[in-house]
Amino acid sequence: MxxxxxxxxxxxxxxxxxxxxxxxxxxxxxxxxxxxxxxxxxxxxxxxxxxxxxxxxxxxxxxxxxxxxxxxxxxxxxxxxxxxxxxxxxxxxxxxxxxxxxxxxxxxxxxxxxxxxxxxxxxxxxxxxQHEHQMLLHPEMHVSLLDDYAGLAPLLTSYREVRAELNATRKKLSRLRADADRIRDKRSMLEYRLEELTSLDLREGEAGEIENEIVLLENAETLHTLSSGLSKLLYDDETSAFVQLSEAVHRFDRLAEIDGTFSVLLEEIRNAAGIVEELSRSVRGYSENIEFNPERLEELRERQHLLQRTAKKHGRSVEGLVELRNDIADELAAEENLPERTEELEQLSATLRQQLSELAESLSSDRKHAAAELEESVVSELAVLGIPDCIFRVLLTKEASLEGDILLDGACFNAFDNGCDRVEFLISTNPGEEPRPLAKIASGGEISRVMLAMKSVLARSARLPILIFxxxxxxxxxxxxxxxxxxxxxxxxxxxxxxxxxxxxxxxxxxxxxxxxxxxxxxxxxxxxxxxxxxxxxxxxxxxxxxxxxxxxxxxxxxxxxxxxxxx
Known part of the structure; x- marks a missing residue:
């Protein structure tokens, strides 16, 4: 309101x-x-x-x-x-x-x-x-007015749900067929790429592992020199840290015998000596295990170069080669299931098309009955409004198409959002004249009365509760x-x-x-x-x-x- x-x-x-x-x-x-x-x-x-x-x-x-x-x-x-x-x-x-x-x-x-x-x-x-905001003068609105008059909202909802599902199924089917064609066209190439990548025996994180190992082998001499020298500083030399700390422990021990307050410090210096001793063992072990292996270094470099060349060839990072291999494998595996999946979607599409046709046929049938009632009611209302000899027709037509989704009596018709019918209101206000579209009525007085008659008849179902004349x-x-x-x-x-x-x-x-x-x-x-x-x-x-x-x-x-x- x-x-x-x-x-x-x-x-x-x-x-x-x-x-x-x-x-x-x-x-x-x-x-x-x-x-x-x-x-x-x-x-x-x-x-x-x-x-x-x-x-x-x-x-x-x-x-x-x-x-x-x-x-x-x-x-x-x-x-x-x-x-x-x-x-x-x-x-x-x-x-x-x-x-x-x-x-x-x-x-x-x-x-x-x-x-x-x-x-x-x-x-x-x-x-x-005079010519604005007149719903009834727009033929595209006529089907909605007729459907409101006939109370077809539940049936329309079912039709639209099936149509939406059919369209979605067809999109899936189209994508599936496109995928099948694409994979079929390049299957040989995909198989070659998969074989190439599989032969590399790729592992997740391998590139990082190779890089780390190359760094260690290339710097083996430096690592050995540094760790050996550190071992001497910590433990092996006569003036090593451990020797110095051992002497300090001895002196703290004597101090603690005289003054008990040194007991805490004695414990700390002993801990420090223990830490230095443990560090020296770790460094010594590391030094002893350093590998001097030129053959292994060369092998790693060749592997690294191979992976880098392959990654560049495929436009990926070295780390992305594993993902690429898996994607290609999945793509080829998917093709094997394409015929089965395609058949399922085609069967579903056929079933939905049949359901859509049945719903469209029901809509058309109900519209025909409602159209006859609406024609009679509008003529009666117009007679009261001073147009006694008018003819009012509700024209229902369909668009035939070989690719139409609606199959009725062996013929195919286009499916619209509200069925397969085109609806238009026609009228003749003068005896002897053939009914014409409402928009072609010349007299402003006739237009007004036709509008009023239509709105009166459709009052129970009209979607617009506010009317301005x-x-x-x-x-x-x-x-x-x-x-x-x-x-x-x-x-x-x-x-x-x-x-x-x-x-x-x-x-x-x-x-x-x-x-x-x-x-x-x-x-x-x-x-x-x-x-x-x-x-x-x-x-x-x-x-x-x-x-x-x-x-x-x-x-x-x-x-x-x-x-x-x-x-x-």
Whole structure:
């Protein structure tokens, strides 16, 4: 439901805030007062094309903000999530139109693109201008309207799930076949590379081990010299550290015999001597085990060079050769299972295609039955609205294709997101004329009534709970106007309706009546909106009969129309 519309510096409007309520809201006012400016402003937050000309003279920018409470939040939630907008109970759509530069769009104070704003508006409001926001004039929407009317949502969900699984299976199958072709084309090369790598008898971490061992063998003389000299310093020479520490131990021992405070230091010096002795044994053992092996060094160098050449050849590091060998082995092993895996996916694909065809056939059958009911209902509604001799058709067609996924009676048809049917509404409003697409109806009055008839028939299932009519009374009067007013009144039981009208028969049906007025303040013209009380409502309806000079008879007729509307 639309609860609030705020407009600032838009066309003739300086600033106003309008509260809306459920039911039927009628908007009236003298010609040029700015009734259509309200609808135009609302169109801006629904993503209509903006222009700097909309900004009120002397202002830097225009701001339009619409506050809505979605009756079916699940419809809008996916769009908000994709746009990174946090959901809330209220949805605030805002458009700022500067004198210079591009307009800015917001949803719940979060910046968004114009496309996202328009998509949100399309999901929430059907604004029926002369040629804008008219769902029924877009053939691509007809299948959804028919499906809503027929209650096909569960069947559609099943169809889409199977179609998604079929597409996913086909992608897997395509990748599998591509892999098979790729491996088949280069199998000989892969086998050669695997044999080459396998013959190297590669080990994890081998390159590092070789490098370390080469360093040790290349520096064997230096290592032996250093470790031998260190052994002498620590233990072997007459002036070694161990000899010196042993003498120190002897002296600390004598001191401790005289002064017990040296006992702790004695223990520490003994530990130091023990450490030096242990170090000397380790160094001696290391020195004795140093290998002088030129043959081994040459062997390691050759192995290192071989690994480096092979790594360069394959564009890998030496460490990556093991991974490469394993990858090639896995790739060749996978080919052996390709025929079996391919057959499994082909069988699954065939099964899913059969299921998809069965679901598409069920959708088509249900649509045919619903189409017949919808045709009859729309014709009846249009007769009430003053188009008695019309023909309304729901055209269902399919696209034949040799590669289509839907198989019906031995023929293949393309599979769309909602089945295999193309749906379009056709109409003829004059006897003798063949039904044509709705978008080709020339008369504005006929368009308005066809729209109203369709919306009335589809009221139980229409996805847009807010309907706005800018020209619902174009080209009608008298009894037809009364019929249109009653139809709007009935429709407002399930939808929030906003309608601009010039006809008293329609205005009398209002649950709330807004009057647009234009006044000159200083040297500026300003439009404003005022909600009428019951007495003013009757006077406004009477004015639509007789103009500003309301007669007693016009007031009486207006009061009677209002009372009749209450009875509805």
């Amino acid at each position: 639309l609860t609030q519309l705020y407009i600032k510096n838009f066309a003739l409007i300086e600033e106003l805030s309008i509260a809306f309520a459920p039911g039927l809201t009628i908007i009236t006012g003298e010609t040029g007062a700015g009734k259509s400016i309200l609808i135009g402003a609302l169109g801006q937050v629904l993503g209509a094309r903006a222009s700097a000309d909309f900004v009120r003279s002397g202002s830097k920018k225009a701001v339009i903000e619409a506050t809505l409470v979605p009756e079916r939040p699940e419809v809008i939630l996916p769009l908000l999530a994709e746009a990174g907008i946090d959901p809330a109970e209220e949805l605030i759509l805002r458009r700022e139109i500067p004198v210079n530069g591009q307009s800015r769009c917001f949803i719940n104070d979060s910046p968004c693109t114009l496309q996202v704003l328009k998509q949100a508006g399309d999901l929430l409001i059907d604004l029926h201008g 800018d020209e619902i009374d174009t080209g009608i009067s008298g009894a037809i106007a009364s019929a249109v007013g009653k139809s709007l009144k009935r429709l407002s039981a399930t939808h929030q309706i906003l309608s601009i009208t010039h006809l008293p028969q329609i205005a009398a049906m209002a649950d709330r009546h807004l009057c647009v007025e234009k006044a000159v303040r200083g040297d500026r013209t300003t439009s404003s909106v005022r909600q009428l009380d019951e007495g003013e409502h009757i006077e406004a309806v009477a004015s639509l009969f007789s103009g500003r000079e309301r007669s007693e008879s016009s007031l009486q007729v207006a009061a009677e129309l209002v009372e009749q509307a209450k009875a509805l």
